[in-house]
Amino acid sequence: MAERWRNWAHNVTCQPDGFAFPEHVEALADLIRNRYLSKGRAKVAGSGHSFSRVVANDGALSISLSRMKAETSIDRAAQTITVPAGMRLSDFVRLAGANGMAPANLGAVVEQTLAGAIATGTHGTGLSFGGLADLTTGFEFVTGTGDIRTINRVSDPSVWRALAVSLGSLGVITRITIKCENAFNLCLEETPANINETLERLEEHNTARNFGFWLFPGTGQVLLRKFNTTQKPADSPAPIARWFERAILRNGLHEACLAANGIGLLAAKTLNDIIRRNALGRKRVRVGAPADIFASKIRIRQHVMEFSVPYAQAIPAIKAVRAVVDAGRHPAHSPIDVRFCGPDEAWLGLSYGRRSCMIGCVVYQPYRMSMDSSSYFREIDDALRPFDARPHWGKLHYRKGSDIAPLYDRWDDFLSMRDAFDPGRVFANDYLEGILGA
Numbered sequence: 001m002a003e004r005w006r007n008w009a010h011n012v013t014c015q016p017d018g019f020a021f022p023e024h025v026e027a028l029a030d031l032i033r034n035r036y037l038s039k040g041r042a043k044v045a046g047s048g049h050s051f052s053r054v055v056a057n058d059g060a061l062s063i064s065l066s067r068m069k070a071e072t073s074i075d076r077a078a079q080t081i082t083v084p085a086g087m088r089l090s091d092f093v094r095l096a097g098a099n100g101m102a103p104a105n106l107g108a109v110v111e112q113t114l115a116g117a118i119a120t121g122t123h124g125t126g127l128s129f130g131g132l133a134d135l136t137t138g139f140e141f142v143t144g145t146g147d148i149r150t151i152n153r154v155s156d157p158s159v160w161r162a163l164a165v166s167l168g169s170l171g172v173i174t175r176i177t178i179k180c181e182n183a184f185n186l187c188l189e190e191t192p193a194n195i196n197e198t199l200e201r202l203e204e205h206n207t208a209r210n211f212g213f214w215l216f217p218g219t220g221q222v223l224l225r226k227f228n229t230t231q232k233p234a235d236s237p238a239p240i241a242r243w244f245e246r247a248i249l250r251n252g253l254h255e256a257c258l259a260a261n262g263i264g265l266l267a268a269k270t271l272n273d274i275i276r277r278n279a280l281g282r283k284r285v286r287v288g289a290p291a292d293i294f295a296s297k298i299r300i301r302q303h304v305m306e307f308s309v310p311y312a313q314a315i316p317a318i319k320a321v322r323a324v325v326d327a328g329r330h331p332a333h334s335p336i337d338v339r340f341c342g343p344d345e346a347w348l349g350l351s352y353g354r355r356s357c358m359i360g361c362v363v364y365q366p367y368r369m370s371m372d373s374s375s376y377f378r379e380i381d382d383a384l385r386p387f388d389a390r391p392h393w394g395k396l397h398y399r400k401g402s403d404i405a406p407l408y409d410r411w412d413d414f415l416s417m418r419d420a421f422d423p424g425r426v427f428a429n430d431y432l433e434g435i436l437g438a
């Protein structure tokens with residue numbers, strides 16, 4: 001029997017019926033065609049950074065693209081880079097940087113694969129930017145019948161809009177073209193503030209190129225995070241200072257306090273206050289390349305849920321989440337991550353057809369302790385239902401397709417694409433059946 005697979009957060013495990021590492025798109029197409037003809041299932045695993053069961057592949061062939069030999073090509077005039085879809089975001093950022101370019105926006109980490117990140121609607125922050133899928137201009141992919149297709153955002157707009165955020169349900173993406181900008185540096189200003197004043201001045205804060213904030217449950221305090229481009233050179237902090245900040249304050253102290261909370265020595269409100277004052281909530285200014293400023297290394301395991309609400313509903317939705325976390329019934333850990341996104345063009349993009357506010361909640365699992373997140377997350381899920389909240393496809397939620405379909409105008413068109421590209425449901429799993437149907 002094949003070994004078990006588990007995700008980064010260790011909350012999803014599954015038993016594939018085998019593992020495959022195709023080296024060429026033709027070999028991958030053969031694998032998928034065989035599965036289709038034998039009524040079997042197959043699923044590509046990216047880096048396993050999803051918290052939901054979107055990538056679970058019990059009884060299916062688990063495919064990794066990590067050995068795929070696909071060409072990289074750079075179009076300097078168009079500022080696009082075409083790469084193998086299984087490439088990690090960190091490698092893509094390095095490649096772009098070596099060619100004087102950078103993607104316009106990134107999320108909080110860069111360890112995911114490009115295809116995995118875009119498949120689930122991964123996003124950063126900034127009202128002028130959709131999710132990462134919105135940076136893509138074309139794909140090569142293998143359909144559920146084993147056909148190899150190449151499509152372009154301009155000449156095949158409907159297929160692009162379906163495929164760009166497709167939860168791995170339409171095909172295996174093998175090559176991705178990404179639009180970049182000239183390389184740039186960002187200045188991140190982090191400033192502690194009061195939550196009520198922050199909500200009153202939301203529009204003004206959102207004039208920054210990228211803006212978001214971290215809310216510290218039970219404290220009434222936030223950390224404003226404003227990112228703007230700058231001509232200044234990147235900081236070069238002393239290695240010891242960098243190590244102290246990352247290893248001791250942001251991870252070591254944080255994890256020790258979380259463990260104390262886990263065994264009942266520290267109330268969540270006290271924990272959040274310690275973390276706010278000493279680690280995550282302090283004033284600071286940093287300058288660097290986008291990947292160093294947007295993203296960081298997250299070492300403490302965690303369970304995360306996140307919803308996208310319409311921007312117009314941001315303030316009442318944030319207040320509804322605050323009412324849950326401030327009531328003190330749950331181990332609501334810092335920070336609640338509040339970000340903003342411009343409209344997505346992908347039909348299942350979390351911000352499709354609207355500007356959005358993304359609200360993310362976390363329950364850490366310090367030192368591999370098992371801290372229950374379900375009752376807390378269920379209450380957040382319920383609190384956000386009145387706000388047309390769309391769950392992040394790669395994070396935890398308790399919604400079914402019937403809850404979600406009314407939130408997406410092109411839901412039925414997406415289902416038709418699924419029928420066309422995966423008629424045998426080679427890429428189905430329990431998660432997709434719950435969301436998209438059998």
Ligand SMILES: Cc1cc2nc3c(=O)[nH]c(=O)nc-3n(C[C@H](O)[C@H](O)[C@H](O)COP(=O)(O)OP(=O)(O)OC[C@H]3O[C@@H](n4cnc5c(N)ncnc54)[C@H](O)[C@@H]3O)c2cc1C
Nearest residue numbers: 046047048049050107108112113115116122123168173394
């Ligand atoms: C520490 C951490 C930080 C995170 N930060 C953010 C953040 O800032 N913003 C945000 O929005 N999300 C964030 N996420 C969520 C994460 O970006 C998504 O869950 C993303 O899908 C993970 O990419 P992956 O490569 O690990 O894909 P996986 O989790 O392995 O797979 C996700 C889906 O993609 C499909 N897939 C993978 N490869 C292909 C392919 N080649 N073709 C077709 N389908 C494919 C899989 O089948 C599956 O359905 C974070 C997660 C973690 C653990």
